[in-house]
Amino acid sequence: MAFQLPHWQNFYEKAWAFRAKFLEEQLESGANTLQAIKELEKKERGYTLIVNNTTGEVLYMKKEIGDDEPHIKDTNIALYSKRGFNGNIIILPKHTSYNFITLLIDLIDATGPYDAIIEFGCGYGGNLFEIFYGGGPREAKYIGGEFTKSGVEIAQKLAKKAPKMKTEFFHFNHLEPKLPFKKPFKRAFVFTCHSIEQVMQINENWFDEVVKAGEFVRGAHLEPFGFQLKNSGPLSDMHKDFIIQNSWNINFAEVLRQAVERKIVKDEQIFLEMGVTPDINVGSLAFWSKA
Numbered sequence: 001m002a003f004q005l006p007h008w009q010n011f012y013e014k015a016w017a018f019r020a021k022f023l024e025e026q027l028e029s030g031a032n033t034l035q036a037i038k039e040l041e042k043k044e045r046g047y048t049l050i051v052n053n054t055t056g057e058v059l060y061m062k063k064e065i066g067d068d069e070p071h072i073k074d075t076n077i078a079l080y081s082k083r084g085f086n087g088n089i090i091i092l093p094k095h096t097s098y099n100f101i102t103l104l105i106d107l108i109d110a111t112g113p114y115d116a117i118i119e120f121g122c123g124y125g126g127n128l129f130e131i132f133y134g135g136g137p138r139e140a141k142y143i144g145g146e147f148t149k150s151g152v153e154i155a156q157k158l159a160k161k162a163p164k165m166k167t168e169f170f171h172f173n174h175l176e177p178k179l180p181f182k183k184p185f186k187r188a189f190v191f192t193c194h195s196i197e198q199v200m201q202i203n204e205n206w207f208d209e210v211v212k213a214g215e216f217v218r219g220a221h222l223e224p225f226g227f228q229l230k231n232s233g234p235l236s237d238m239h240k241d242f243i244i245q246n247s248w249n250i251n252f253a254e255v256l257r258q259a260v261e262r263k264i265v266k267d268e269q270i271f272l273e274m275g276v277t278p279d280i281n282v283g284s285l286a287f288w289s290k291a
Helices: 006-028 033-046 100-111 126-133 149-160 206-213 234-246 252-261
Strands: 047-051 058-062 080-085 088-093 116-120 141-146 166-171 185-193 214-223 265-271 284-290
Touching: 006 033, 006 047, 006 058, 006 149, 033 047, 033 126, 033 149, 080 234, 088 234, 100 126, 100 185, 100 214, 116 126, 116 206, 126 141, 141 149, 149 166, 185 206, 206 214, 206 252, 252 265, 252 284
Parallel strands: 116 141, 116 185, 141 166, 185 214
Antiparallel strands: 047 058, 080 088, 214 284, 265 284
């Protein structure tokens, strides 16, 4: 049965409303869409967003580093961080990252053309704007489904500062996936990025609904499901405990397997623990196309 703790729904509504205010301030100060998004990313490299469960207060807390951690003198800029990869914790330069968006741009280019690029659980639409400005198709429509009202609203405001980009943002719930389109697109590319993770159990019909987006649909996911399929090493056990403690997703891999078995999707490919995230919540990759 599809399930998500109300705690996480409330957390993200408050968190996105807080981020929305920050982004609005950037836009009002003259920033364009991409500049506003980059200002938020810069802010969150140095600060952690905190929501007080008791008072509901939302604030940014400065990230601190120990004196023994390598960092640039007279700054709080660390040079190394622990990352999860292939079942292990590894040390990498802090500003190294796994660029899922660049992968998507290359995949869209290699398998297109598409008339719609759709993200489910898009937040403020940052990934969609990054794809468009990073080399994504200029004629395609960029569509974001987001659970929070504040996320949808700020995405729409950001889109107004990107007049050459065709956009649409709508309410989307992973627990009850419904698409607002009157008819399917010819060719749709759909993806998620660490959004299914926060839903303890997605609906068994998740893929059944999502493939209605187009006559042809290609899907891609960066989600932390590696432990659901294989214990790759010490990280897998820590990751599983972390996910269970937070009541995050435990059934993505099984729902995808069933969708393949029922011939809803095909051409499935999975690559485990590729995300090199700066904690143990490492993402794995899944790709498929509509059967």
